[in-house]
Amino acid sequence: MLDVCLAGTGGMMPLENRWLTCCWTEYQGDAILIDCGEGTQIALKKAGCKLSRLRLLLFTHFHADHTAGLPGLLLTVGNSGKTSPLTIVGPRGLRRVVEALMTIAPALTYPLELVELDASQPGSLDAAPLEISWLPLRHRVPCVGYRITLQRPPVFNPQKAQALAIPVQFYRRLHAGQAVELEDGRTIQPEQVLDGERAPIRVCYCTDTLPIPEIATFAQNADLMIGEGMYGDDEMREKLQEKTHSLFSDTARLAKQAGAQQLWLTHYSPALTDPQGCLDVARAIFPATTAAYDGIRTTLTGE
Amino acid sequence: MLDVCLAGTGGMMPLENRWLTCCWTEYQGDAILIDCGEGTQIALKKAGCKLSRLRLLLFTHFHADHTAGLPGLLLTVGNSGKTSPLTIVGPRGLRRVVEALMTIAPALTYPLELVELDASQPGSLDAAPLEISWLPLRHRVPCVGYRITLQRPPVFNPQKAQALAIPVQFYRRLHAGQAVELEDGRTIQPEQVLDGERAPIRVCYCTDTLPIPEIATFAQNADLMIGEGMYGDDEMREKLQEKTHSLFSDTARLAKQAGAQQLWLTHYSPALTDPQGCLDVARAIFPATTAAYDGIRTTLTGE
Numbered sequence: 001m002l003d004v005c006l007a008g009t010g011g012m013m014p015l016e017n018r019w020l021t022c023c024w025t026e027y028q029g030d031a032i033l034i035d036c037g038e039g040t041q042i043a044l045k046k047a048g049c050k051l052s053r054l055r056l057l058l059f060t061h062f063h064a065d066h067t068a069g070l071p072g073l074l075l076t077v078g079n080s081g082k083t084s085p086l087t088i089v090g091p092r093g094l095r096r097v098v099e100a101l102m103t104i105a106p107a108l109t110y111p112l113e114l115v116e117l118d119a120s121q122p123g124s125l126d127a128a129p130l131e132i133s134w135l136p137l138r139h140r141v142p143c144v145g146y147r148i149t150l151q152r153p154p155v156f157n158p159q160k161a162q163a164l165a166i167p168v169q170f171y172r173r174l175h176a177g178q179a180v181e182l183e184d185g186r187t188i189q190p191e192q193v194l195d196g197e198r199a200p201i202r203v204c205y206c207t208d209t210l211p212i213p214e215i216a217t218f219a220q221n222a223d224l225m226i227g228e229g230m231y232g233d234d235e236m237r238e239k240l241q242e243k244t245h246s247l248f249s250d251t252a253r254l255a256k257q258a259g260a261q262q263l264w265l266t267h268y269s270p271a272l273t274d275p276q277g278c279l280d281v282a283r284a285i286f287p288a289t290t291a292a293y294d295g296i297r298t299t300l301t302g303e
Numbered sequence: 304m305l306d307v308c309l310a311g312t313g314g315m316m317p318l319e320n321r322w323l324t325c326c327w328t329e330y331q332g333d334a335i336l337i338d339c340g341e342g343t344q345i346a347l348k349k350a351g352c353k354l355s356r357l358r359l360l361l362f363t364h365f366h367a368d369h370t371a372g373l374p375g376l377l378l379t380v381g382n383s384g385k386t387s388p389l390t391i392v393g394p395r396g397l398r399r400v401v402e403a404l405m406t407i408a409p410a411l412t413y414p415l416e417l418v419e420l421d422a423s424q425p426g427s428l429d430a431a432p433l434e435i436s437w438l439p440l441r442h443r444v445p446c447v448g449y450r451i452t453l454q455r456p457p458v459f460n461p462q463k464a465q466a467l468a469i470p471v472q473f474y475r476r477l478h479a480g481q482a483v484e485l486e487d488g489r490t491i492q493p494e495q496v497l498d499g500e501r502a503p504i505r506v507c508y509c510t511d512t513l514p515i516p517e518i519a520t521f522a523q524n525a526d527l528m529i530g531e532g533m534y535g536d537d538e539m540r541e542k543l544q545e546k547t548h549s550l551f552s553d554t555a556r557l558a559k560q561a562g563a564q565q566l567w568l569t570h571y572s573p574a575l576t577d578p579q580g581c582l583d584v585a586r587a588i589f590p591a592t593t594a595a596y597d598g599i600r601t602t603l604t605g606e
Contacts, residue, residue: 013382014342016348037375038344038371038374038375039342039345041316041341042317042318045319046319062406063407064374064378064407068341068374068407071341071371072340072367072368072371079315096406097406097407101403104365104367104370104404
């Protein structure tokens with residue numbers, strides 16, 4: 001089970017009633033945060049995300065609305081008593097940006113481990129038990145989308161085990177994928193008692209970007225696709241082309257092509273005061289679209 | 304008349320219900336902001352302060368709770384269409400800090416003019432028609448308090464002018480301090496029709512600091528003293544000595560010694576959830592003490 005929370009949903013600047021977009025994903029008490037704009041530490045607290053669980057911070061790109069909250073967040077995490085390392089991942093230039101921002105937060109109680117990735121081509125990194133992949137997006141500056149994948153072990157089938165008269169003490173090892181030798185001399189392979197692979201759980205976060213087709217492939221069969229909704233009105237297309245952002249309808253089309261289970265729209269323009277009111281166009285294309293709001297959360301079970 | 308607004312009143316970290324301390328002073332449509340922590344741009348908007356009026360930004364010191372909002376504020380000011388220069392003042396190191404923070408906001412539509420001051424000794428700078436003075440405070444890092452002074456011209460006394468049979472068209476020049484020669488050959492000096500100097504209007508902002516006696520001199524006869532109230536409870540003294548901060552009672556004592564008209568306490572610890580509830584101790588020392596709250600404002604008329 002993967003818990004996902006979008007603590008903020010705004011773009012460009014924080015507003016009194018809308019925090020900047022950021023995504024909190026938690027699995028077994030360890031949390032991953034994507035992006036950290038001005039005020040993100042407040043948004044996370046308000047949404048009930050526990051900063052002490054933060055293990056990994058991913059930056060999509062280095063515009064201020066995605067990064068300016070870093071010094072404050074790191075200091076507040078330090079005040080909560082953290083001493084274990086925090087890993088921060090982002091496109092090349094990460095080290096320069098983090099070191100610059102830390103000018104006003106020079107002494108942390110825990111080490112930072114910085115991982116720069118090549119934003120010009122797709123890639124992945126191991127964050128066992130999760131896998132994190134990135135996709136180059138098309139924005140004014142190098143920018144990536146992220147996909148967090150939880151692989152799930154096959155389901156153990158006790159009926160099959162009973163039919164084979166396997167003693168209970170061997171169940172755990174078989175479920176973990178190991179063959180066992182029974183006292184009667186039989187060797188049991190895991191496949192004999194497992195019900196096959198289950199689809200992984202995937203959450204995908206892609207903003208800021210033009211609606212490039214690669215996103216549909218990247219988000220293929222995602223349990224949750226979180227995508228850009230800078231404007232709801234299709235008449236804004238020309239403006240967004242220049243600014244390299246996406247419309248509600250653009251992102252809904254990508255979610256449909258991806259075969260995603262559901263889509264949350266985020267990164268609203270400050271001028272977009274009523275995202276709900278623009279939802280019809282997106283839902284006509286991809287019915288399982290939600291105009292996300294600050295603090296929206298879900299638990300992805302893969303069922 | 305000087306308008307003063309404390310858009311935030313918190314210290315250390317921004318909270319859901321308390322912005323970080325910052326002070327907005329406005330005179331004839333031009334505004335001065337002291338300090339800019341994470342979220343200050345939201346706090347200012349919420350308090351009704353118009354960012355388009357910002358002409359001068361003063362930093363007391365460079366801890367993140369006083370500076371981290373800079374990139375976001377400057378970008379938002381730029382989005383409002385500003386093209387005229389913005390002057391930023393602060394202790395030595397200002398250039399390094401501003402340049403570092405601007406890593407995530409590299410392209411502004413207006414120039415920044417940076418003025419570094421020597422925080423080891425008092426000084427002043429001209430911001431006509433206002434005068435800005437600073438005082439070295441005692442904090443873990445170089446830190447200054449600021450005093451904003453509005454000198455007021457003497458009052459023109461029409462009775463005196465009428466008694467001297469001075470034609471009305473000369474009143475304005477006399478009020479501006481210029482001697483005039485009348486058609487009948489008499490020369491009139493301004494002193495003959497003015498009622499003497501009026502006390503200037505002064506607002507004084509001193510945080511973060513130990514309660515050093517120099518503050519009382521610096522805030523002498525201030526119309527409004529804004530001072531540090533990290534904790535209300537005197538039992539926190541030992542902790543604050545180490546952290547170089549002040550108690551409610553410390554600052555009330557300084558306001559009394561200064562003969563200030565009124566005192567606003569600010570820069571509350573996040574642990575101080577009810578500043579109002581701690582006010583008795585301070586008021587027993589200096590009755591005109593207010594536990595400031597986000598958005599508190601006043602107009603200082605000097606009357």
